[in-house]
Amino acid sequence: MAAHPARLPTDAEIEAYETDGAVALKGVYQPEWIDLLRDGVDEAMQTSDRYTRRIQDEGEPDFFTDYIAWKRAPAIERFVMEGPAAELGAALMRSSKANFLFDGIFVKEPGVTKRSSWHQDQPYYCVEGRQIVVLWVPLDPCPASVSLQCVKGSHRWGTTFRPVKFRDDSDFGRGADDGYVDPVDPNVEHAGDIISFDMEPGDVLAFHGMTMHGAPGNPGPHRRRATNSTWVGDDGLYIERPGVMEPDFPDCGLKTGDPIDSAYFPRVYERA
Ligand SMILES: O=C(O)CCC(=O)C(=O)O
Numbered sequence: 001m002a003a004h005p006a007r008l009p010t011d012a013e014i015e016a017y018e019t020d021g022a023v024a025l026k027g028v029y030q031p032e033w034i035d036l037l038r039d040g041v042d043e044a045m046q047t048s049d050r051y052t053r054r055i056q057d058e059g060e061p062d063f064f065t066d067y068i069a070w071k072r073a074p075a076i077e078r079f080v081m082e083g084p085a086a087e088l089g090a091a092l093m094r095s096s097k098a099n100f101l102f103d104g105i106f107v108k109e110p111g112v113t114k115r116s117s118w119h120q121d122q123p124y125y126c127v128e129g130r131q132i133v134v135l136w137v138p139l140d141p142c143p144a145s146v147s148l149q150c151v152k153g154s155h156r157w158g159t160t161f162r163p164v165k166f167r168d169d170s171d172f173g174r175g176a177d178d179g180y181v182d183p184v185d186p187n188v189e190h191a192g193d194i195i196s197f198d199m200e201p202g203d204v205l206a207f208h209g210m211t212m213h214g215a216p217g218n219p220g221p222h223r224r225r226a227t228n229s230t231w232v233g234d235d236g237l238y239i240e241r242p243g244v245m246e247p248d249f250p251d252c253g254l255k256t257g258d259p260i261d262s263a264y265f266p267r268v269y270e271r272a
Pocket residue numbers: 104106116121134136148213214215226228
């Protein structure tokens with residue numbers, strides 16, 4: 001059985017997640033889990049797989065990103081299967097269960113200028129449904145100036161933005177004909193809705209799969225390591241999207257319309 005979080009979200013926090021599409025939760029992962037995630041990031045950075053990338057421009061410090069590192073980094077696998085994230089995700093989604101989709105790693109060494117582009121996560125992924133939550137956790141003290149930024153309420157806009165690559169904002173082969181809209185810069189019309197928080201290791205920024213978010217570069221003198229885990233609830237269905245899915249799961253054995261609830265996407269939390 002997986003561990004409980006240090007605390008569960010309050011009703012007010014769950015309501016804020018539902019209304020705003022993002023909520024910062026103070027002190028929900030115990031320090032031992034943060035240490036384990038730091039070990040996992042080290043393991044992942046010493047190895048590589050098909051989604052391991054260094055996406056900085058020539059001559060810049062490393063901006064390391066990765067998906068599905070839990071398959072090769074035992075510390076991340078342990079965090080996912082035994083740690084507090086699954087129960088936290090289920091509580092936020094008001095779901096009776098939480099299936100693990102995959103993890104992400106975002107390490108910005110001091111001096112990285114590149115932004116994490118504005119985007120919604122779900123249009124990259126193989127999930128349809130409203131119960132999908134991303135739990136983003138910094139592994140270093142993270143002032144709001146370098147922390148994740150979310151656009152309040154954007155998960156309720158009814159807009160599905162065309163996913164783009166952080167490296168060069170190029171796309172994945174889905175466009176207007178498929179119902180995907182060019183991403184907007186929220187600073188133009190939604191500047192007042194951009195929220196970000198001073199965060200410490202152990203705090204989690206939980207955001208909905210359709211919430212628009214991004215992150216600044218890391219101009220300061222400290223590393224900015226962060227990981228996320230993505231969880232799917234009762235209504236999550238598998239969907240094949242046009243173009244390239246990132247990440248894709250060619251051997252998951254599911255087809256469009258199947259519930260995301262299989263050994264491949266393990267049900268880590270289930271309400272008693
Ligand atoms: O941490 C970052 O820079 C970006 C994170 C992100 O886009 C995500 O968690 O989906």
